[in-house]
Amino acid sequence: MSDLPILYSFRRCPYAMRARIGLLEANIKVELREIILRDKPQHMLELSPKATVPVLLLPNGTVIDESLDILLWALNQNDPNKLLTADPKTTNKLIEQTDSSKDSHFKHHLDRYKYATRYNNDDTQTSQQTTALTARIAAETFIQTLETLLTDHQFLLANNPTLADYAIAPFVRQFANSGREWWNAAPYPNTQKWLEAFIASPTFQTIFQKFPLWQPGNSPLHFPT
Numbered sequence: 435m436s437d438l439p440i441l442y443s444f445r446r447c448p449y450a451m452r453a454r455i456g457l458l459e460a461n462i463k464v465e466l467r468e469i470i471l472r473d474k475p476q477h478m479l480e481l482s483p484k485a486t487v488p489v490l491l492l493p494n495g496t497v498i499d500e501s502l503d504i505l506l507w508a509l510n511q512n513d514p515n516k517l518l519t520a521d522p523k524t525t526n527k528l529i530e531q532t533d534s535s536k537d538s539h540f541k542h543h544l545d546r547y548k549y550a551t552r553y554n555n556d557d558t559q560t561s562q563q564t565t566a567l568t569a570r571i572a573a574e575t576f577i578q579t580l581e582t583l584l585t586d587h588q589f590l591l592a593n594n595p596t597l598a599d600y601a602i603a604p605f606v607r608q609f610a611n612s613g614r615e616w617w618n619a620a621p622y623p624n625t626q627k628w629l630e631a632f633i634a635s636p637t638f639q640t641i642f643q644k645f646p647l648w649q650p651g652n653s654p655l656h657f658p659t
């Protein structure tokens with residue numbers, strides 16, 4: 435067995451981004467196994483039958499298969515950039531509004547905005563546009579929450595990035611990319627600036643580099659390099 439943790443990951447998945455950000459910020463080296471979602475490796479499915487990325491296997495056999503748990507596990511080992519300094523209760527509440535499975539939350543609306551066709555049996559274009567628009571408007575409640583927080587400081591909970599910024603920004607990036615023209619003209623200047631800074635940051639640039647697809651027998655790819 436490898437003496438490094440193994441991370442099953444998918445480059446564009448916002449949950450997997452969280453895991454890679456945590457490992458990078460904590461400077462924990464792993465063997466990164468880039469997968470595609472429609473063809474998941476057997477070993478990953480054996481480790482985590484729920485079959486979502488990210489999945490982290492520690493050398494002692496422990497499996498962590500929730501993105502936030504991986505992010506927290508990594509930062510609890512090593513947190514040189516003090517990402518864990520914001521109030522945990524406020525942090526958790528904000529992150530929960532992003533990706534809880536409850537249907538009032540941001541991810542729920544984001545999915546319907548991004549993939550309106552998947553959530554709509556009526557495949558007329560007007561009907562899909564209505565689904566997307568309704569979802570976008572619902573998602574904007576959360577964006578407005580971020581916008582208000584960002585009037586007080588440069589990042590969501592402080593003047594430096596904390597856990598909440600890194601846990602949430604990958605999802606806001608997806609939201610912005612789902613309608614770039616609209617986003618660029620939308621009335622959320624603080625959030626637009628915050629997102630741009632995230633995308634330009636060395637952290638994002640490092641975790642978003644292209645990784646070759648993993649196949650059993652490949653020589654291991656280390657991350658961070």
Ligand SMILES: N[C@@H](CCC(=O)N[C@@H](CS)C(=O)NCC(=O)O)C(=O)O
Binds near residue numbers: 446447485486488
């Ligand atoms: N609650 C999980 C959610 C992870 C998740 O849903 N990941 C997506 C990709 S972004 C996935 O693997 N979906 C399975 C699939 O599409 O087959 C976490 O936070 O890690």
